[in-house]
Amino acid sequence: MFYSSTRNNDTKVASADAIIKGLAPDRGLYTPVSIPVLTATEIDVIKSGSYKDAAKLIFAKYLTDFSEKQIAVCVDSAYGDSFEEVAPLYQLNDQASVLELWHGPTCAFKDVALQVLPYLMTTAIDITGEKNDIAIIVATSGDTGKAALEGFKDVAGTKIIVMYPSEGVSAVQKQQMVTQEGDNVSVIAINGNFDDAQTAAKNIFTDDVLNATLLAKGIKLSSANSINWGRLLPQIVYYVKSSIDLGGADYVVPTGNFGNILAAYFAKMMGAPVKKLVCASNQNNVLTEFIKTGVYDRRREFFKTLSPSMDILISSNLERLIYELSGHDGLLVEKLMRDLEEMEAYTVPEDIKAKIDELFYAACADDAETEDAIKRCYDEFGYLIDTHTAVAYDAYKKYIKDCVTEKVVIVSTASPYKFPIGVGDALGMDVDKSEYKILTDLEALTKVKIPAPLVGLEHKKVLHEIACNKEEILQTITELL
Numbered sequence: 001m002f003y004s005s006t007r008n009n010d011t012k013v014a015s016a017d018a019i020i021k022g023l024a025p026d027r028g029l030y031t032p033v034s035i036p037v038l039t040a041t042e043i044d045v046i047k048s049g050s051y052k053d054a055a056k057l058i059f060a061k062y063l064t065d066f067s068e069k070q071i072a073v074c075v076d077s078a079y080g081d082s083f084e085e086v087a088p089l090y091q092l093n094d095q096a097s098v099l100e101l102w103h104g105p106t107c108a109f110k111d112v113a114l115q116v117l118p119y120l121m122t123t124a125i126d127i128t129g130e131k132n133d134i135a136i137i138v139a140t141s142g143d144t145g146k147a148a149l150e151g152f153k154d155v156a157g158t159k160i161i162v163m164y165p166s167e168g169v170s171a172v173q174k175q176q177m178v179t180q181e182g183d184n185v186s187v188i189a190i191n192g193n194f195d196d197a198q199t200a201a202k203n204i205f206t207d208d209v210l211n212a213t214l215l216a217k218g219i220k221l222s223s224a225n226s227i228n229w230g231r232l233l234p235q236i237v238y239y240v241k242s243s244i245d246l247g248g249a250d251y252v253v254p255t256g257n258f259g260n261i262l263a264a265y266f267a268k269m270m271g272a273p274v275k276k277l278v279c280a281s282n283q284n285n286v287l288t289e290f291i292k293t294g295v296y297d298r299r300r301e302f303f304k305t306l307s308p309s310m311d312i313l314i315s316s317n318l319e320r321l322i323y324e325l326s327g328h329d330g331l332l333v334e335k336l337m338r339d340l341e342e343m344e345a346y347t348v349p350e351d352i353k354a355k356i357d358e359l360f361y362a363a364c365a366d367d368a369e370t371e372d373a374i375k376r377c378y379d380e381f382g383y384l385i386d387t388h389t390a391v392a393y394d395a396y397k398k399y400i401k402d403c404v405t406e407k408v409v410i411v412s413t414a415s416p417y418k419f420p421i422g423v424g425d426a427l428g429m430d431v432d433k434s435e436y437k438i439l440t441d442l443e444a445l446t447k448v449k450i451p452a453p454l455v456g457l458e459h460k461k462v463l464h465e466i467a468c469n470k471e472e473i474l475q476t477i478t479e480l481l
């Protein structure tokens, strides 16, 4: 299996290279040259096997330069003690189930990929004989940062620097990051939003002068954002496994950077019974409009919402979808991404729009609808969901009004305790107090236990206090390295 850049089909690398590099030199995203299809026997094996077995089978199809033993070590190490269960399904009724992806160490779905990525990265370093240290630069809207820090802390041969928007994350998310322990970790607060942080990260990866300077010091840069194929691949597994277990379903995915829902697309193309893909957005509904019209237009107000991990206007992984739907037309992708940079908008050709119509449904929820969804779900099922999952729940309700469906999976991306203000407010609690007090109030009200990683978080020692403006990011990171 080889990976080509979405902006140039001639750039082809093996998976170990794609994972170490993160982003292609032309700023494109590494994407498999073809999608491997599961045989009927493999589908049976996945149905009767464990989550880890499914992960090993699926990884082997994409990481053909890794040995079977190397893949087994990566999967067994990542999905051992750090998860009670990786992706359990909770059935709401005959039609709807919730795929709970937040049973990892940081209580958000990013753990599923970021617990395994460091193992994939260190194995890739072994395979390629890479001699330099790898410095992982991460832009986060809140959850990736902590999950990446947990995954990479004290991993030999790596350093990790996380940038988060100082006013764009919840108090719990911030405290999780600034209290991170580990000898190879740094955390920077950016005066800006997620898009500023993500753009700065992409600029850093493609800054030739900086990269040459770092290389002279024995440091190579890489990414743990979902632009890295090593982030996408682990997410394909839970779509393949759950859809086979259920015998087919539509999936509603709360979406920001388009990574999670893209993994569902890959699962579908592999032959798993993933049916319609419902893209759920918050008030930053650039994707809802794109899926409905074929026009991607980021010239709009940026809203800070109750679902901050989806407060994104530049959804990077959409580039991979367009590459796929255009039959790997690197020139077209290059042109559209240039339009996005220069005019802040682009329009996809008719044939791609037609394919999007077949594959996707889109809906969005503002904060009032989000809170209403939390309340309705709790009242009807006694089931507590977080604000991001609530955006998906609202989209599910809109979807079943519009379309006929048998089974639907609502993808749940965070524990409700990660976003206590929105959840507490939705249930009519007094939320004019510290987030930590709301946590215990919520537990008392709902009898749902606070996940262990969030207990006592407020008493942890703050270890990271660096802050900078978006213009100073490059300099700050250079100094840290």
Ligand SMILES: *Cc1c(COP(=O)(O)O)cnc(C)c1O
Pocket (backbone or CB within 6 Å): 108, 109, 110, 143, 144, 226, 254, 255, 256, 257, 258, 259, 260, 261, 309, 310, 388, 413, 414
């Ligand atoms: C990151 C995140 C999302 C969005 O996922 P994408 O892959 O960026 O689309 C949704 N919900 C939560 C809780 C997240 O952390």
